[in-house]
Amino acid sequence: MKNNKDNYISLICVGNELFYNVLNTNVHIASRVCGLNGFDIGLNIIVPDNIKEIVRAVDFCLKNSSVLMISGGLGPTFDDITREAISIYMERKLIFSSCAWEEIQQRFRERKMISIPEKNRKQAMIIEGADFISNSVGTAPGMMVKHNDKLIFLLPGPPWEFEEMLKNSVIPILKKTFLGHSFIRKVFGIAGESEVVVEEKTDEIRDIIKSFGGEWTILAKPHLVELWLKVPYSKKELFNQVENFLKKTFNDSFLGDCSIPEGLASVLKEKKLVCCFAESCTGGLAGHLMTELPGVSQCFNGSIVAYSNRVKRRILRVSRSTLKKYGAVSEQTAIAMAKGARKYGKADVSLAITGIAGPEGGSVEKPVGLVCMAVALSNRQIQTKVFHFTGQRSIIKLRSALAGIDFLRRAIIKDF
Amino acid sequence: MKNNKDNYISLICVGNELFYNVLNTNVHIASRVCGLNGFDIGLNIIVPDNIKEIVRAVDFCLKNSSVLMISGGLGPTFDDITREAISIYMERKLIFSSCAWEEIQQRFRERKMISIPEKNRKQAMIIEGADFISNSVGTAPGMMVKHNDKLIFLLPGPPWEFEEMLKNSVIPILKKTFLGHSFIRKVFGIAGESEVVVEEKTDEIRDIIKSFGGEWTILAKPHLVELWLKVPYSKKELFNQVENFLKKTFNDSFLGDCSIPEGLASVLKEKKLVCCFAESCTGGLAGHLMTELPGVSQCFNGSIVAYSNRVKRRILRVSRSTLKKYGAVSEQTAIAMAKGARKYGKADVSLAITGIAGPEGGSVEKPVGLVCMAVALSNRQIQTKVFHFTGQRSIIKLRSALAGIDFLRRAIIKDF
Numbered sequence: 129m130k131n132n133k134d135n136y137i138s139l140i141c142v143g144n145e146l147f148y149n150v151l152n153t154n155v156h157i158a159s160r161v162c163g164l165n166g167f168d169i170g171l172n173i174i175v176p177d178n179i180k181e182i183v184r185a186v187d188f189c190l191k192n193s194s195v196l197m198i199s200g201g202l203g204p205t206f207d208d209i210t211r212e213a214i215s216i217y218m219e220r221k222l223i224f225s226s227c228a229w230e231e232i233q234q235r236f237r238e239r240k241m242i243s244i245p246e247k248n249r250k251q252a253m254i255i256e257g258a259d260f261i262s263n264s265v266g267t268a269p270g271m272m273v274k275h276n277d278k279l280i281f282l283l284p285g286p287p288w289e290f291e292e293m294l295k296n297s298v299i300p301i302l303k304k305t306f307l308g309h310s311f312i313r314k315v316f317g318i319a320g321e322s323e324v325v326v327e328e329k330t331d332e333i334r335d336i337i338k339s340f341g342g343e344w345t346i347l348a349k350p351h352l353v354e355l356w357l358k359v360p361y362s363k364k365e366l367f368n369q370v371e372n373f374l375k376k377t378f379n380d381s382f383l384g385d386c387s388i389p390e391g392l393a394s395v396l397k398e399k400k401l402v403c404c405f406a407e408s409c410t411g412g413l414a415g416h417l418m419t420e421l422p423g424v425s426q427c428f429n430g431s432i433v434a435y436s437n438r439v440k441r442r443i444l445r446v447s448r449s450t451l452k453k454y455g456a457v458s459e460q461t462a463i464a465m466a467k468g469a470r471k472y473g474k475a476d477v478s479l480a481i482t483g484i485a486g487p488e489g490g491s492v493e494k495p496v497g498l499v500c501m502a503v504a505l506s507n508r509q510i511q512t513k514v515f516h517f518t519g520q521r522s523i524i525k526l527r528s529a530l531a532g533i534d535f536l537r538r539a540i541i542k543d544f
Numbered sequence: 545m546k547n548n549k550d551n552y553i554s555l556i557c558v559g560n561e562l563f564y565n566v567l568n569t570n571v572h573i574a575s576r577v578c579g580l581n582g583f584d585i586g587l588n589i590i591v592p593d594n595i596k597e598i599v600r601a602v603d604f605c606l607k608n609s610s611v612l613m614i615s616g617g618l619g620p621t622f623d624d625i626t627r628e629a630i631s632i633y634m635e636r637k638l639i640f641s642s643c644a645w646e647e648i649q650q651r652f653r654e655r656k657m658i659s660i661p662e663k664n665r666k667q668a669m670i671i672e673g674a675d676f677i678s679n680s681v682g683t684a685p686g687m688m689v690k691h692n693d694k695l696i697f698l699l700p701g702p703p704w705e706f707e708e709m710l711k712n713s714v715i716p717i718l719k720k721t722f723l724g725h726s727f728i729r730k731v732f733g734i735a736g737e738s739e740v741v742v743e744e745k746t747d748e749i750r751d752i753i754k755s756f757g758g759e760w761t762i763l764a765k766p767h768l769v770e771l772w773l774k775v776p777y778s779k780k781e782l783f784n785q786v787e788n789f790l791k792k793t794f795n796d797s798f799l800g801d802c803s804i805p806e807g808l809a810s811v812l813k814e815k816k817l818v819c820c821f822a823e824s825c826t827g828g829l830a831g832h833l834m835t836e837l838p839g840v841s842q843c844f845n846g847s848i849v850a851y852s853n854r855v856k857r858r859i860l861r862v863s864r865s866t867l868k869k870y871g872a873v874s875e876q877t878a879i880a881m882a883k884g885a886r887k888y889g890k891a892d893v894s895l896a897i898t899g900i901a902g903p904e905g906g907s908v909e910k911p912v913g914l915v916c917m918a919v920a921l922s923n924r925q926i927q928t929k930v931f932h933f934t935g936q937r938s939i940i941k942l943r944s945a946l947a948g949i950d951f952l953r954r955a956i957i958k959d960f
Contacts, residue, residue: 174571188604265935323619398844415831415832416826429854436846439846448818
């Protein structure tokens with residue numbers, strides 16, 4: 129098998145991808161940050177904290193890559209061994225860096241910790257000949273070292289530290305080294321359509337992109353299809369053509385480069401509206417997704433997570449008779465919840481979500497995955513929607529939250 | 545470099561790790577499901593939808609592994625090319641499987657979709673000589689194929705389908721093929737302690753584990769340190785010894801094999817208590833984390849996400865004077881929020897979280913990362929705690945939610 133002729137970037141995550149499974153991981157951060165800056169990651173490898181395996185992976189990556197980033201294993205404990213692995217691979221010594229040590233001490237002082245554990249001195253050891261990279265948010269300094277004609281970056285494992293160092297140190301070095309970038313990338317989102325439908329409706333424009341030497345990838349995410357486009361830098365005006373085509377083809381489903389929560393926030397801000405949610409089966413996830421956006425307090429008042437019927441009654445003022453007659457998962461209850469959220473949440477518009485996330489609680493008439501939603505644009509202007517989702521509890525919750533947020537966005541665009 | 549002598553399992557994720565960054569990804573699912581069943585994944589590789597790269601990765605993995613799992617690229621669209629890549633690598637034809645086609649049609653009927661897109665026929669193509677594996681939750685069937693003395697599994701990309709097939713089909717085959725497992729794994733969690741402290745306090749027991757041929761890994765997650773232990777099957781009684789040691793050493797910080805939300809739910813259920821939250825900076829995340837647990841409605845009434853001061857006043861009845869005198873981020877406001885959540889959320893106990901998640905909104909006296917919490921065990925039994933978190937907005941939210949949930953758990957254990 130011949131190697132791919134392209135020089136690309138590889139990423140090795142040492143252990144750490146398994147640590148942080150609740151947030152974005154370094155694989156995702158790197159692909160997005162590098163991709164949007166015009167650099168592609170061709171290969172990601174995740175290896176355990178094992179020197180032999182790290183060395184084997186480094187060797188495999190450097191066969192095809194001009195740049196290798198390694199995240200993780202720079203901490204102070206016994207199983208943080210990335211420094212050692214690279215020093216063995218490169219046959220260079222580890223030396224104590226007083227600059228690095230000064231910075232580590234500074235981080236501890238900022239955290240008001242007076243005594244620094246002796247173990248942290250290990251973090252000040254850098255590979256002979258490497259440049260130390262400052263870490264403004266954590267204790268593990270990074271480093272950059274040249275190996276023949278290749279660049280190797282050692283970066284911290286915690287995703288927020290990794291992202292910071294990637295954006296502020298690695299990307300500028302890559303841009304300088306490679307004298308800018310030869311291609312440019314953009315992501316467009318289409319909400320609430322299936323992958324197959326998006327593919328069929330975009331045949332024509334995809335062929336145009338490809339005829340200019342560009343690439344086109346479709347990623348299906350919950351309630352969202354993303355188109356990842358890559359074109360030669362000299363052809364970047366193609367993006368306008370694609371954007372116009374997608375807008376015309378998908379209308380309100382077209383999100384541009386926004387996520388679903390960003391789409392709602394942007395419509396709310398544009399129309400100077402404030403929203404409030406009432407959530408049952410999503411348990412706070414819709415609110416959580418909105419509040420991942422900085423500055424959302426301008427247009428988001430909060431969410432009443434009425435998981436129990438008592439809270440639906442006491443706070444949202446859903447009547448006992450509505451709950452009894454139609455059940456907690458019904459369009460009628462969703463309407464009452466949306467009205468309550470709008471009124472007591474002091475909002476202009478509201479969204480209510482009630483459903484059965486499973487695995488228990490389903491019945492023949494109301495199976496797991498049934499989710500009822502209501503949107504209130506005023507006390508009278510109310511719309512409802514019923515969904516049948518499949519999958520596990522967490523994916524039903526996630527699809528419900530995103531479909532709900534998107535439902536409110538569409539309703540505002542159309543009727544406000 | 546000599547290869548590791550162990551025969552282990554490798555996982556190649558084709559494209560899909562980049563698709564599903566909002567949920568657990570296949571790398572995490574596989575490491576947990578396989579690990580807890582006594583099988584280790586030695587190597588994870590993520591490659592783009594590119595036949596050459598897939599073949600190169602397969603070749604690299606099979607050098608060291610007796611089992612290779614490949615997830616993703618079994619869908620119906622043009623860039624789903626895993627089948628083709630493996631058929632090229634193995635030099636075998638792709639043939640139409642009527643069993644697989646029957647199953648795909650069945651999935652469409654269940655979703656009440658009458659016409660099946662022609663493109664989906666592609667999903668019924670399997671590698672010559674492969675066994676088809678039924679997919680009970682999605683349209684992409686899996687397959688298993690022998691290559692020399694190695695086993696290759698082709699599995700669907702969507703994490704919920706991947707997990708289902710892994711648990712129900714792959715693990716039983718692995719257990720049968722390898723005649724049970726030679727080691728056993730367990731995970732113990734310790735809440736609210738630092739990685740370095742946990743390492744120092746467990747030196748002694750770690751040495752015991754290692755002397756019996758076991759392995760010990762420390763994973764630092766937000767507000768939680770996990771100890772992943774692996775011992776030979778014949779030495780599984782060591783786990784009791786470790787558990788007793790950890791209980792004695794870490795007291796209430798020891799969570800056993802529970803997550804932080806599971807720890808709270810279990811204490812609430814044991815004491816027959818119901819809780820309600822009031823969240824400001826976490827925006828619903830604390831409620832979301834609790835409601836990821838099936839059956840949590842027994843002990844969780846809901847959460848009032850009072851992102852704006854208007855909702856803090858209107859629903860939680862925080863007084864205007866408290867907000868004015870102490871500010872929204874203060875112990876006093878947290879106390880008032882906790883009281884409101886307990887009363888209006890009709891709960892026995894409550895937790896309130898208010899803080900500055902950033903990046904904007906900080907000041908010299910109240911910097912980004914300052915988070916005030918209160919727990920109300922009765923109208924009078926109230927405790928507060930102040931945290932200074934670092935990191936990005938989303939990590940401050942996550943740490944706050946987990947620290948808050950853990951704070952309530954400890955308070956109940958100690959004082960209820």
